[in-house]
Ligand code: DX5
């Protein structure tokens with residue numbers, strides 16, 4: 001499918017050689033770079049944040065797809081926007097007033113993605129569909145790379161896709177977690193267009209072939 005985008009999750013990159021790993025992902029055909037931010041509170045892990053994003057943004061012209069797994073994301077939207085984020089995705093479970101967060105992202109001139117964890121139903125997206133620029137369906141519990149794909153999420157992707165079609169909205173669905181050549185085929189069939197892949201790409205003996213397999217799945 002031509003409209004599939006691969007977003008390379010650099011959580012699985014070699015962070016000492018990040019510039020080089022980003023270049024490899026771009027050359028292999030990844031159009032987005034997925035930047036996972038974890039605060040040790042919303043998820044039980046800590047990753048990297050604003051200074052790393054600033055350096056990455058100087059190094060790449062690809063779309064910087066920032067995934068905030070942090071509590072109360074509104075506090076940091078401007079900082080991520082000012083330091084190179086193109087799309088800022090936050091979790092509906094992480095904030096009291098998602099509409100305010102979406103407005104803040106838009107007022108910074110960036111695209112707003114909204115995300116839900118595996119245990120949250122697709123119906124939680126409903127109220128925000130007209131305002132969001134992307135939906136992110138987590139296909140693993142957020143916090144770590146290299147986990148197994150949760151097959152129950154296929155139905156959630158289809159439900160989200162139907163919700164969008166019913167309203168005549170054409171915004172992309174992104175999926176994140178456990179993507180490989182096999183699960184890629186399934187999520188695409190269910191309606192996902194932006195596929196985040198971390199360990200599958202960075203552990204592959206041949207990254208070019210791995211990206212091609214996702215695109216052609
Ligand atoms: C998990 C992160 C993912 C992760 C995906 O919380 O949001 O982006 O890096 O890694 P893989 O592709 O290895 O499941």
Ligand code: ZN
Pocket residue numbers: 009034035036067176196
């Ligand atoms: Zn992510």
